[in-house]
Amino acid sequence: MSNSIVDCIRRTALVSVATLVPLVAAAQTAPTPPAPAQRQPHTAPRAAKQEPAVAPQAPAAAPKAARAADNADARKNDDVIARVGNTNISAEEIRGYVAALGDRDLAALRQDPNLLSQAVRMMLANRLVLQEINAKKWDQQPSIAEKLDRVRESAAVELYLQTVSNPPEKFPSDDDLQKVYDANRAAFLMPRQFELAQVFVALPKDADKAAEDKARKSVEDIQRKLKAPGADFAAIATEAGDANGGALGWVVENQIRPEIRSRVMELAKNAVSEPIKLDDGWHFVKVLDTKTPYTRTLPEVRDGLIQQIRNERAAVLRRTYLAELLKQQPPVINELALAGLLNERGAATR
Structure with a gap:
């Protein structure tokens, strides 16, 4: 297709964040996020994972049903989907990957199964990189280990915030959905x-x-x-x-x-x-x-509109949770010292 004919042929979004009116009525139907636990700050180091001195002995004999279940699980995990070098990716791992996808990503995979193949190729490439990292003990360098700790902390915080800000499964209700659609009909006009x-x-x-x-x-x-x-x-x-x-x-x-x-x-x-x-x-x-030109019906835009409303609600729940957390334990920042650190960095780079 020539770029001269069409400035930008792209997938038409069902609705953008900016075009929706505030979802006050809809938001009130979802519960507020759980209040952060009140606790005193501490700096206790993380305990190292303890390995048992002696591995526990397995029972001499297991019931037939249990052995059959174990064998079935083993076969399920041994179903290799992809391999590179001595690294395998099992069907169970792919199932876990697919199960963790959002609705939009899952729909995209079903529409274009080749995307899953591309994802598996990337997983294999990542495994090879990890093997090289382990072989070179690259992650054990002090400066790298410190950065990895920060990455792990950020990932843990993000996953936790997603958990506490996730709207209820049945949010929004059909009534809320209809109200948002009616208030934003102009956004659904197809030229x-x-x-x-x-x-x-x-x-x-x-x-x-x-x-x-x-x-x-x-x-x-x-x-x-x-x-x-x-x-x-x-x-x-x-x-x-x-x-x-x-x-x-x-x-x-x-x-x-x-x-x-x-x-x-x-x-x-x-x-x-x-x-x-x-x-x-x-x-x-x-x-x-x-x-x-026509206005798309609610059934046409339903899935995208639900996702948009849920995303907006999740953002509200996240902000509410963080505000309450900081209210319970107000931060104290030495702004002068902070500015001094920034100046030190600037002087070091000149």
Whole structure:
């Protein structure tokens, strides 16, 4: 697809954060986050994990049912899905990965299973990197270990905050959802759309005269073919070098370049424009079909709207939790000393 025809063909979001009105009524239906536990600050070091001096002995004999279950679990875990070197990824690991995905990511995987294959390849690459890290004991360097500790702390805090700010499973209610939809109907307006195809003859801005003459000859040849009785637009586009027969798909009106849009608006269904000269070359545009503007229904936007409302509610719960935590234990910061540390860093880098 030529970038000149469409400024930005992208997936149309169901609704953006900025377009939604405040969800006061909806937010009140969800419980507030749990209050942070009140405790005195302490600096006790983390206890090292203790390994048993002697491994506990397994029972001499296990019931048949238990052994069967263990064998089934073993087979389940031994089902290798991918391997690189001596590193395996089991079906159970993939199940865990998929189970941890959000609704939107899961829907994307179902729509394009190749994404899961790409994720598995990345997991294998990560395993190889980890093997190299362990072999070189890279993570045991003091400066690296300190950074890793900070990363672990940040990850733990983020996961915990996600837990305490996660809205209830059935939030929002159907009534809340309907209220938000009714208050934001304008956000769900789908502009007029055009199903377009094109034949494109490239001609860069800085092309020399020989290239211009060659492109112009191609344009004249294509124009002659398009005007012939029974002309096959897709075949002509393919002959001109477009593997998709010139198909651009459905394009929203305001995403079409103004120079093209003005011509498209004048064309009837199945009509073809005269050659249009833009800064990247020549375009013959065909209107295959049109859709008039319409407002998407609640069923059409339901999943995306629910996710948007839940995200907004989670952000509110997170802010509420953190505010309460700091209220219980107000922080004290020596701003002068803090500024001095920053100045020290600046002096060291000069």
